[in-house]
Amino acid sequence: MISVHAVIEAALAQSPSDLHLSVGVPPVCRVNGQLVRINDLGIINSETMESWLAELLSQNQLLELRNKGDLDISLTPRADHAVRMRLNAYRQRGSYSVALRVLNQDIPSFEDLGIPRSIGERFCNMHHGLVLVTGPTGTGKTTSISAMIDWINHNRACHVITIEDPIEYFHKHDRSMVHQRETGTDTANFATALRGALREDPDVLFIGEMRDLESVATALTAAETGHLVFSTLHTIGAAKTIDRIIDVFPMNQQQQIRVQLASTLQGIISQQLLLTADGTSRALAAEIMIATPAIRNMIRENHVQMVDSVITTNAKIGMCSLDASLVRLVKEGRVAADEARVYSSTPEQFDQMLKRH
Structure with a gap:
């Protein structure tokens, strides 16, 4: 055998x-x-x-x-x-x-991943709030956040606490102290570890996944009380991510959560991985949302359906729709048009954008 x-x-x-x-x-x-x-x-x-x-x-x-x-x-x-x-x-x-x-043992850079360095560093330099990386299973969400934690570790003097299931990348102390806790080994679960982390003087928290009402509520509170919080959700697109967070809570709490989320959310990167045109690797397509005053107001007023249009019209400040990211990959010759169209949230709009290019 x-x-x-x-x-x-x-x-x-x-x-x-x-x-x-x-x-x-x-x-x-x-x-x-x-x-x-x-x-x-x-x-x-x-x-x-x-x-x-x-x-x-x-x-x-x-x-x-x-x-x-x-x-x-x-x-x-x-x-x-x-x-x-x-x-x-x-x-x-x-x-x-x-x-x-x-x-993977080696933590990739923003360039290796395909995340614009300006966006990665923008989120890493924040001192409070909530940054989410979302997407289906296996799209590199933890890898993207680990790249941000690595940048913070080498460029800022912070106390970073990660709560993971399991730990995927090891971080060695550099300018920052990075303490990593694995659920089932170092702590019972995300919620317990997260409650404890707030008493451990962190500057930055990485929650491997916001899994339930308690962990979402504690993450929002941490972001609201002066911590920079990174986490992941299995959602596709910024608007659906916002709706998912709010829907975790009972109806009588949702307006309060909208207000809390509007004040704490800093940005969302929603990822997809596509097979490259030569079939040898995969390329990252990412929708990028930055929480502007307009988007914060949409969250508060329950007009989340309008977020997509704000992303589309604010490319100049670093936002990017998923379709725009897909079109760029096709234009660069990295991904076949048929492959990219499968991942488009609005295939007709994707076709129109591709024709314009």
Whole structure:
């Protein structure tokens, strides 16, 4: 029986973002957004899966998986610690499956990611408020925020606290002190860690994800009381992100939250990753919203549907609609027009913009 570590090494040779292990199929990698089977490793059976889990997990972790039905941890499958991965094991149809996300060791720059440096530095130089990076799973939200934390670490004297599930990038103290807490290991959950963080003299907080009413409410309070807060949401577009935050709360609290969000929100970057024209990598398309007085008023007055038009007409101050970002990628030859159109929120408008260019 092949070792799971040998399977991981074979998968890493393909430079995947994820590796899936499931009974009844060969190991499957996600490479540049596409699922690719590693057929020469053979089909996984239940006995093999049980053996692999015993290789990867401690006895306590195996017990938690059997009792709860799922487990989420980080691990270093290589002895030299050159690769870190996030492991999610879960039970389905009577057997176990494993999803492994490859965590990059090197923190990319704004240029590497495709985020305008002026925008990245603008958000990093703020001293309070809420900055959100949003998008579907696997679009690099945590990577973008980690690039901002890295910039702050090297350029500002701050106390930074991160609350992550799991920790994806390690930050070494530089001009800033960066303390990183992993849920399940260093703290019970996001809400508990976030409440504690407010008593730990932070300047900057990174919340891996605003998951529930308590964590959203605490993040807003932290942003309102003089902290710079970064977080992520699984939403597409600035307007939908604003609506999602408000909708977390009961109806009788929503007007109060609109006022609070209007005063604290500094900006939103909403990301999509597209396969490049040559098929060798992925390119970032990003909608960028900066909270201007007009947008703050729209949030307060419950006119969030007008935010998209403000983004479209304020390119001169750094805002960018998703369609404009997609058109730029096509114009630069980095992404095929058909691929970009799939991700457009308004395909007809995208077509018109592309014709003008």
